[in-house]
Amino acid sequence: MQEQRPRGPRSGHPLTKAVIIDAAMLIVEQGGANALTLRRLGAELGTDHTAVLRHFRGKDQIILGLAERLMSEALSEFEPGSGWRATLSQLARQVRQTCIRHPSVAVLAAMRVSRSPDEFRGADIVIAALSQVGLRGRKAALIYRTITDLALAAGSYEAAMLTLDESARDGDREALRREYLLASPRDYPHLAAVAQFLADVDDEEQFETALELILDGIEVHAARVAGSSETSPG
Template structure:
């Protein structure tokens, strides 16, 4: 079955190769989408120009017209994920709601592409989508009353926490199903029978440890960060 990027490449058209197949008119976006599709299905090992060229039906050397090397392509993929998170997002009049909505969206995108997210969350893309995220975040923190210097410190603490959490969640998604089931069952298994004599607080909390859902816990952790920022904000009447 032909992939989505393969269909788009064929539709892009251009001159025909000797085999009679149309040569795709490559663009940075088409290459990034092909790369992301391969990473979703195969994993990080798919991040090679040879594999991406084969996916697009193009000579791998043609990719170098758009990306200097593999790392340049990875940064473009990382920025593409942020662009997905930003799509259709309008800042709120409430700075806190702007930040909450932005980072919930970005976390969701990372979990929809976990193999790419594992590589992307630790990088600085230097590209338009990342700059939009930074500008939106600093604008919201400025609206909260922080000076530029204070806004940057709070920006880094908040964003690094969100990225670290997203990387952890994405890495967990890449584990095989058997391993995930084993880890998840530990809360209702081994931890549920820990003796109160040796671990009294674990024993008391055991009924609740198994009830924590990862997605809801991310929202909880994000709200904790935003609560802390709001408490420190110069605009806080308290």
Template sequence: MASRTGKRTAAAKGKAAPSGRARPSLSPRLIVEACLRLLDAEGADALTFRRIGARLGADPTALYRHFRNKDDLLLAVADHLLEESIEGFEPSEDWRQTLRTLFIRNRKVYLAHPRAAVLATVRITRRPAEMRVIEMVLAALADAGFPPDQAVRHYRALVDFVLGWSCMDATYSTLDPHARDADESAWTGAYAAVPAATHPHIAAAAPYLASVEDDANFGFALDLMLDAIAARAPAPDPAGAAGADGAQACRSRDERV
């Protein structure tokens, strides 16, 4: 609306919030980042377009120009976490190192945003970052020698393992601190007190149960998976190698002629 002087007010242009501060121009990324901050701070129950709009100083209906509904927004948040985990990541020439580093990075990001991870790890985003991750995993498995049909089976086993483990860790980290403390003290309390007469193996292992550290344990379990995949990787075809050597020898003779 124009004033009597013919000048449009900043609020009419949509460039200022009621507080007088300039409103940011909405974009999908800005909305996703605000959604992630809200999830980090208050969890899924607080996640509404009204609350996200309030954080951005925007009308909640403006969010619908970028996302059809809350589920569409949650899928974008899930993909944002994957994008964060592969930022600056370059696959190694060693397929195993590529997968190990990639999955450790994935889990690290999920644990940095546990309330979002509980929602994200069980979804398929169908978005660019997820497709990049899938492409990298399948490429690494192809480098290991697996044809596409076998690569897919190993891809699913690996990714489901990482997502399941990350979801478990993320869910645990959102528990009430008193509940976590009680669970963690069980290894040095309840299990250390188990009598050997009834539970000899627990009694024998009790001094070591509390020493298992979560990050190291994830790395250990991931290595077990990668060891198994490496053991199942197709061996190089000796006949194919011999054939290639023969073809090279023929080409060399032809070149001499």
């Protein structure tokens, strides 16, 4: 199938922020995080790179635009669940899937603060869910920052793994199947006891387990906060 190029001056369409981000996405997905430069972007768009600076103040602003695009895509098919736990689970899965679809872009931009309406919408969804479990004010802010950073870190880590050379990924997988099984039971008794199961854990299972631990942690923390409020002097 013939590759579609982003619309821009080369095809007679006006240069806009959306067109520039389309081109930046393509460059990063094809060449990796280090491939994005203003000159490469100008060449991809069929224009002088200085034209890009009429829409973005510099490369960092473009990276923030990529972060905004990731969040926009993650939210595009998001529907809140029937309760706080289902809502946060669904949002986390959407973010993860977006990172997996665009691993090089996620490595470059997922951890940035885009200051965009979609990012604000995502934050509002998370904080609303936390309020349902009794976390408000500064506690809600603390837990929001903590769990979103954990979720983005997990998505970015998995994305980074996908950008590795295939031989490196195969080597790491093979280490779990072979080298870990050879670990001395005398020197590493606890590792040796579970080594046979390590290679069986896939990315999906690992993500879902991490998500469950985070959600369980929120519930325990909310209960602790509620208990503390009840016992504090009135």
